[in-house]
Amino acid sequence: MNDSPIVRSGHSIAEYYSAVQVRTDRWSDLRETAQRISRERSDIRRSDLVAKAVALLDSLEPIEIYWAFPGAEGFTVLRDLLHRGRYDDFAFGTRRISRALQSGAYRRRTIPLHEESQDDDSEPDSLEARAHAKPYFEVLIVDLLTAAQEHALHRSLDDMRRHEDPFVYRAVVVPSLEDALIAVMFNHNIQSVVVRHGFDLRSRNELKVLKRYLSEVGEIQIDDIPMQDLGPALCRMISRVRPELDLFLVTDRSVEDIAGRDLGSCRRVFYNQEDFNELHLNILRGVAARYETPFFSALKAYSRQPTGVFHALPISRGKSITRSHWIQDMGEFYGANIFHAETSATSGGLDSLLEPHGPIKKAQELATRAFGSKKTVFATNGTSTCNKIVVQALVRPGDIILVDRDCHKSHHYGMVLAGAHVVYLDSYPLQPYSMYGAVPLKEIKRRLLELKRAGKLDRVRMLLLTNCTFDGIVYNVERVMEECLAIKPDLVFLWDEAWFAFARFGPTYRQRTAMYCADLLRDRFRDPDYRARCAAQAKTLKDADDETLLATRLLPDPDRTRVRVYATQSTHKTLTSLRQGSMIHIHDQNFRGEVEEAFHEAYMTHTSTSPNYQIIASLDVGRRQVELEGFEFVQKQIEAAMAMRRSISTNPLLCKYFKVLTVADLIPSEYRESGIKSYFDPEHGWNDAWDAWAQDEFTLDASRITLAVGATGFDGDTFKNKTLMDRFGIQVNKTSRNTVLFMTNIGTTRSSVAYLIEVLVEVAREIDDQIEDASPTERKVFERRVRSLNEDLPPLPDFSRFHEAFRARDGSDTPEGDLREAFFLAYDDGNCEHLSLDDGSLDAAMESGREVVSTAFIIPYPPGFPILVPGQVISAEILRFMRALDVKEIHGYRPELGLRVFTEEALKKLLSRRSAAGKRKAAG
Known part of the structure; x- marks a missing residue:
């Protein structure tokens, strides 16, 4: 069946991003149509409505085969009622199904479809009732069965249920490998998969919105799979896209043939299994393992x-x-419970975060499994503390660290504490929107090769990058680590994934997370084919110059390389956790032998001896949630963001004043090998982003919508505070001079999106009215304001350089600087003075030829990155940028005093001391 042209609010199926949204809207449409049929008295009009209802049922049928409710039986009941002209009963049954799907009531009780039922669904279940209901899930069974065989299978599984079972489940049966893949990507209720022998390869379902799910599995050559390997192959495919699911393989082949094969995350293999009780118990046990919350x-x-x-x-x-x-x-x-759960870590009865041995230890082990790390630890002081813990554990004084200059300020302070010598990396600029993108791989490789030429590669310790950035730019993590390891085989990577914790639970996003890529590289380096390719490249690149190395995708030597990867995540930012709940994920081959003790000491240094137990419990529960429904929630999060994109991009009024920035707006073409320019195009509809996420140097997190607002005449900060927050109660985190960033999360609903669109429409209408009523002079003022926001923008400054007093003492020209020395030199007021941006004293000093050097971190918020760090020479470009800022909050800067800078005398004294020390060292 091809995509139906049935319309709801002007949308055909082809216009939907997600089949989940199609399903929801079709059932709502069917409910409304059924109600109209039951009320209609004209035979002609009723006949038209019945025809529409039949068409809606036809459009739902290829969708509903992947869900247990309402199931084939419920669907048959509705068709029969409609066919027999029992229109009131048809309306009643349709309403019950639609309401149950919206409220999730089918998960907690049987939903009768006949009007004589006394069950009342007019009121939603209370929170208490939902909390005490047995959790519900669905089991996917992959097998080619007749209707009678399928009915017998359902009956056999039903017979296994016991009153004391902790969960309730129903089965969904699909006949083919493709249908199984569609089901696990479409039906978020599925928690277990039973792969039986004898299923087909191809799906007979031709609905394009469903077939689109197959692209998220990646490139698969189904026809090349030997028949005897179909079951294991399907297990591997499902493990790749939904690693949290429990898989069970039923085979008619001998155990010896199956043993030793890669079965993905298959929990157990049954040989010609006919004992449904054993299967039933294993299904319940698998879900129970994920449901467990030891500390909570x-x-x-x-x-x-x-x-x-x-x-x-x-x-x-x-x-x-x-x-x-x-x-x-x-x-x-x-309420009482929060206080009843308050206790001291030293009073006994629970566990200590600093020395976990009981339920906290177990909770962290479960998080390790959920997030795919080798070790995960909890933090109750936010990701700022996590960043400092990792840096202090791994970095020694004098180590060289490559750092994204636009990263969170906690990293910069961490470098000060550790005594690191910092090489700042510049991201590509997005001048039209007064923001930065991310650091190109060539920039990173160039700095590494520069340090290698200077003989300093042995001092290079870590590469620190933000993935994804506040604005949603996502690195090709696999490629960055692979190529950097080809230059520096033991390089440590710290990926700040503060805004990316949810990514593990979406198949497309997962491939760009630190822990997934660390595991991927470990497997690759064991592959004999990879070793052969690496050896061949080594011969080709022998004695190659830097330009050749920069232009080549480098392969690290597997015999020398150590995979050392850390990720810090703000669980509270994108998943369920109380404020400041964060995690550190570790995949470091050298952790036990080299880092463990230092990490423990750093953790002790920065972690409170009185951690909040409520935060720890929320991390435990948040982990349970993402293992059982993270896939569903992330899917809905992306759907909400895509709906917002479509609504704004296709509304003529909104397009006059607002623009959703596309992939092409935020990522230059040289970093988009796939050629994708946007996720949604009003003329051509939805674009498949899988290729972009698989190969491009940078991709855009679709859950974030950056809205250009310059055409409204409001700068980003004013639009955020005066319009969105003060008038309409809409909260956003980040703005630039002419943009506002909207971030969807796992709690975002379609109603929230609808409200935002309503607000934007109201604002656009008000601007229309104001312009229409404005005098010629007022219009010129408005146009000038718009031009200043969209065209007259200050150029974004790059990092200038560290002053010579804080540069390397070996006479080389590499760019690293000693942040710690500059930071603590400023503790003595006698070494500092203030120069004003307003009275001309700062300009006069610079025009005289003096190198003016900052004593502190100067951080405008937003955007939140330092435009100056201790020891950095102040450039004319930085001053122009500071003067053009219209944000009220600039950390480290006091307008009444001016910029705090080092005196010339302090810098001369420091240079003199360093020179004398150098001479003594040479003489000694």
């Missing part, structure tokens, strides 16, 4: 225990609140 469960149990509190927490058990006459409102606001 321990904390709940602790809160119910009677205790006598004789430690330093008056708020524990809520005693200091319940006895109070003045703060009862706090207890009423938060």
Whole structure:
């Protein structure tokens, strides 16, 4: 069946980004049509409505085969009611299904489809009822069965259910390998897959919006798979896109033939399995392993225990609140449980974050599994602390670190604490939008080769990059690490994934995460074919110059390379966790032998001895959520963002004043090998992003929408605060001079998107009215303001350089600088003075030929990156950029005093001391 032309709100199926949205809208459409049929008294009009209902059922049928509810039986009931003219019953049944799908009620109880039922679905289930219901999931069974065989299979599984089972599940049966792949990508209820023998290869379903899911599996040559390897091959494919699912293989081949094969994440192999009880128990056990929350469960149990509190927490058990006459409102606001769960790490009964041995240790081990790391640790002080822990654990004084200058300020302060010598890397500029992109790979390789020529490669310790950036630019993590390791085989990578924790749970996104790529490279370096290619390249590139190396995709020597990768994630930013809940993920081959003790000490240095147990519990629960429904929530998050893109890009009124920045706007063409320019084009519809995510140097996180607002006459900060926040209660994090960034997350709903579109339409109409009523002079003022926001933009400054006093002492011209020395030199006020941007003193100093050097980090917020760091020479370009800033918050700068800079005398003294020390060293 081809895509149906049935329209809801003007949308054909081909216009939808997601089949999930098609399904939701089709059922809503069918419900409305059924209600109209039951009320209609004209036979002619009713006949037209019945025809529409039949067409809607036809369009839903190829979609519903992948879901257990309403299932083939429910679908048959609806068709039968419509065919027999029982229109009231048809309307009732359709309404029940539609409501149950929207509310999820089918997960908690049986949904009767006949009007004589006494069950009332008019009110949604309470939060308490939902919390106490047994969790529901679906099991995918891949097998080619007759209708009778399928019915018998369902009955056999139903017979296995027991009242004491902790979960409830229903089965979905599909007949082919392609259908299985579509099902696991489409049906987020699936938690287990049973691959039986005898299924087909190709799907008979021709619905394009469903076939699109196959592209997310990657390139597969189905016809080349030997028949005896179909089951294991399907297991491997499903493991690649949904590694969290439990897989069970049923085979009619001997165990010896299956043993030793790569079965992906297959939990168990059954030989000619007919004992459904064993399968049933394994299915429940697999889901239970992911459902487990060791620390949250321990904390709940602790809160119910009677205790006598004789430690330093008056708020524990809520005693200091319940006895109070003045703060009862706090207890009423938060409820009792949060205080019952408060205790001290030293009081016993739970576990210590600093020395975990019980439920916290187990919770971290489960997070290790969920996020694909070799070791994961929790943090309750945010990712700022995580960054400092990793840097301090790995970096020694004098080590050279390559750092993205636009990274979070915690990294810069971490470098100060560690005594690192920093090489700042410049990202490509996006001048029209007053923001930066990301650091090109050639820039990174050029710096590494420069340090290698200077004989300093042994001092290079770490490459630190932000993935993805605040604006959604995502690195090709695999390629960056591969090529850098070809130059520096033991290079440590720290990927700041503060805004990217959700990426692990989307198949397209996962391939650009640090832990996934670390594992990928480890496997690749074991491959004999890779070793042969590497050896051949080594011969070709022997004695090659730097330009050749920069132009070649380099392959690291597997015998010399060590995969050493760290990722810090703000779980609270993109997944479910209380504020400051974060994680550090580690995949470091040298961790046990070289880093473990230092990491432990760094963790002790920066972690509170009184961590918040509620944050730890939320990290535990957040991990459970992403293992069981992360795929669903991330899928819906992306769908919401895509719907927003489409709505703004196709609305003529909004297009006058707003523009959704596309992939081409944010990533220059030289970094887009796939050629993709946008995710949605009003003329051609949706573009498949898989190729871009698989091969391009940079891609764009679709969950972020950067909206250019310069045409409204508002700068980004004013539009954010005065319009979105003050008038409409819409909160956003980041702006630039002429853009506002909207970030969807796993909590974003279609209603939220609809409200935002309504707000933007209202703002656009108001601007239209103001321009229409404006005088010629007022129009000129408006046009001048728009021009200043869109055209008269200050050029973005690159990192200038460190002053000679803070540069290398070996006479080389490599760019690293000693942040620590500059930072602490400024602690003595006698070494510093203030020069004003307003009275001309700073300009006069620079015009006289003086090298003016910053004593501090100067960080405009937004955008939040330092435009000056301690020891950096202030350039004319940086001053022009500072003067053009219209943000109110600039960390490290006091307008009433001016810029704090080093005195000329302080720099001369430092240079003199260094020169004398150098002479003594040479003489000694």
